[in-house]
Amino acid sequence: MRAFNHINAATLDGASDALKRGGAVALAGGGDLLGALKDDIFPTYPKTVVNLKSIPELEYITAEGDTLKIGALTTLADIARSSVVTENADILALAAGRASSPSLRETTTIGGNLCQLPRCWYFRKLNNRFDCARKGGDRCFAVTGDNRYHSVFGGAVFETAPGVKRTCVAVNQGDLAPVLTVLGAKLKTTERVIDAGDFFGVGVLTATVLNCGEILTEIQIPINGARKSRYKRFAFRKSIDFPVINLAISVDGENNYRICLGGVAPVPYIAAQAETLLAGRAITEELAEKAGLAAAEGAKPYEANSYKVQLIKTLVKRELLAF
């Protein structure tokens, strides 16, 4: 790891100012950032690391009225262990308890998990070996390279510079993103409140729509006693692995379904066609199967990742039948 300035931020304003000065990155639990720094993957090495953990009162779990509130620096382990979370948003506890590994869950935070950069192996290769579009370069190497873990729903098009558009087919593999999306969570930042479904985005060195210096502070999840939900994580190993695909489904008392998939698109993918198909209907074997097909509708996989389409169909069907 190279040398950098380390700032223990005392306040959100202070942290935000430091981040806006340029050449700075935010450190929450460090699960994502420290590996990136160690592997030297950035095109320009950050001059400053702004430690957010030193800001008080960003680590909490509380149910206030009809809202479950979680501080952005709350660790995944604390979320997984929390009876408040289990009672009000059980799939969040489940997803948090399966992310990463037991030791890393003790340090990694919900905020860091939501803001993590893509796991694409071209993006992550040591010493910035591939100057890819996601780093401001000209191309996405995965499009013609080994893309077995990449998007089946096309690439994200974004600007690498004013007027310069590029594509990236890396996926969002966070464990919590689909969960918060289907739970209708709102993400509070230092500047605004954003629906979870709108929080994720693709840009140069970012996987969110956060502005420069904008800091995620709180996750707000509506409490709904009539809501049922399920979470499925499909990974090759039982620990450590990021999910190849993960899936969250929620249904309210009137059979309105929310279905969101991770690992299949540059941002968490809402299976809108399946949701429409299921709206107001009771689940049957046939309907679940059709919903699986609908969830995969529009997929355009590469040869190496067409298995994800089969997984989408199967996992959606099985999880619906498991309600």
Added chain:
Amino acid sequence: MPDYTGANGLRENFRVVGKPNIPGLTSYAMATGVAKFGADFVVPDMLFAKMLRSPYAHARVLSIDASDALAIPGVVDVVLWDDPIFKEIGQNPIGGKRPTYLMNEAHYEGVEVGAVVVAESEHLCEEGLRALKVEWEQLPFIIDLKQGLDPEFPKIRGPEWDESEGDYMPGLTTVDGLTILNLHYPDDPRKVGNVSWTNKIDGDMDAGWAAADFILEYDVNLHAVVSLLPNPPASVAWWFDSMYNGPEKNLHIEGAVQRRGAIATMYGLPDENVVQEGLFQGGKYCDWGLRMSQEITPLLSRRFDRPVRCCNTREETFDMCVNERLLHLKLGVTKDGLITAVEDNSIADHGAPASSEMGTIYDRDYDSYYTLKCENISQKYTIVDSNRGFMHTCGQFVPYNWDALTVGLAILGEKLGKDPVELAKLNLHGPDSQKDTRPVPSFEACLEEGKKLMDWEWHPAGTKRLADGRLHGTAFRYQMCPRHAMLSYFCKLEYRDGVVHFPTQGPIAGWFGTECFTMIIAEELGLEFDDISVDYDYRAKHTDEAGGSDGVTGQGWIVKECANLLKARILESAAKEAQKTTTGFGPFVMPKMPSPLMGYAAEDLEMMDGKVFVKSDPSKFVPFAQATSETITADYGGGSPKSAWTTGFGRVLDTMNTSWCEVAVDDETGEIEILKYGIVADPGKVIRRTSLESQIDQAVFFSMGCQLLEEYVLDPETGVRLNANMIDYRKPTTLDVPIVGKEILELRSGNAAYGASGISHSLANSHLLITAIYNATGIWIDPPATPDRVLKALGKC
């Protein structure tokens, strides 16, 4: 043969040998973190070194401008490839040819090339490396073996890498002052382009085909598998003046490096001028797996007259232990299932230069085709140079051909509707030769126990579903316990001040045999494990030097003999001393209490439970520690007895093993679950049960990983390794590895101590689970059977 010829070889009662959970001294060190590995050695005034690494799969460094690097305060020097320093080192005694220790040509992405930055800290080394202005010339590369077969493809290796310019001369040869282990046969075809060949034909292939009722053809493909070095490979070296060794400089080197004698050879020093005290290697396997960066610290230390440390990261040494190999098999078979001819046509990855030849050539003499009655065996190996990576131990973990045969038995079973177990029995030759039709006792015993362990019930492929809808598959595999113990061993023991001392260099090469040997010594002397003083000393002649666990047990035979020599001498001395009526000397002579052993000769005495006693009257004894006041030594050297039932090097049927598994295949997600994994192993005699069981667990870890998870991925466009880390390269975690059912048999037929043999790596396999998946689905899926590959094979995507 079984240990008939040695002392107590047929011993029936064991007090120490075979016991589980006896930790050794080094076990405590490792468990508590006291153990020092290469990266843990830090000495005062130490410099650091880091090597430039290639970002390209194949490239040449045309020039390096180091001026910016040298301008960084704390950067001491940048040593370039053409510096004469690199001529000051001898050839690495093990491994492939290596013209010089640092070159300006990189043969794979990530290899050390061109320059070494020496600085006051590791960070400054890295800063210096980033400041180098390197002019690269990118060169054609091969990462696809089939592309490498094209004779028109540009040669990726220069003539300096050809094994020999003249006739192939098997064995050690010297070319340009470099010692090379040449494993080609004299009449092997000469190299063309990037391809070389080696062929071996036994028996009469025409007759074999003529005797067959049909031909069975199949492919067994194995992908590259990465080794897992548990510690960062590092070395620290410094030179010093010794008050013992005269004017010559002495070298102290620690870390994951060659053992002391090899280091001495490389640097032209007498052994006694090399100090290597650390017991724990960590960053290498056996004598293999060393990188240039682990071996040149003495050179740099000599130049800068300060200690120098060089530590690699995991990604920098993410090397292969198994190379890619594509086997096409043809079996001639009678309608009853008897194999009459075997033709193995393999394409093997030769890897980057300096890779081991073990996985490309060596295995042809050393595989389970020779367990068959069939004597008509053709092996034609096509070996392709590549830029895929460095393979230091290929062939050592997975004997490819071993699974090629048992895969064939499974496919044959499906074709004939017969249990592969029965086909294995039909085809296995008898104990003495390939013409011997008698059953093999160890094999028969392993089969019977295995069937019981697994409730074995074979079914044709694709015919059984579990209650939850998943497909069910089974597989079986057998193997002989291999034999590497061809070395000559040495042991010295000393009885001093009432304590038995066992001086040893310890596990410097990565084997942990000391505990086994200590158990044997204790057993033979009637003592407890903790009674033996293990004196770790880098100058001791004895080391845990073996060649797999069968070597450990082979060496154990030497230790056993040595212990019995010591025992005889102690008893002789005890009997002699018991006759004395006085003690002291000169004017200090005093009367001595009569010894209970007085009047008895050595042959009347025995030792057990920490006592030396009279055989005919055990109530007459002296404590072992007071048996004699003399210092007594014994040493013994040589090899263990010859194996029984051997038909050639590495081919022995005295001790065998079987592996079994059941899997469930989810044909909608491609997920594989191991329902049962069973091992029945006959190591002849268990010496240290904990080691044996750990070795079995490790073998299953390897087997499961390479068949279900691990895959070495290279970018097709650049040849860059995409997953050289522990996140993207999926070694199994403890949650993934199945619980292994183990049955250990002791038929006492091995050629080492007490009829032991050691199982070595014979239980590590490349296709047992794959074969079970085939039995479940009826479709062959090359490893790793990850969900994506399974779904593709099943036509689901």
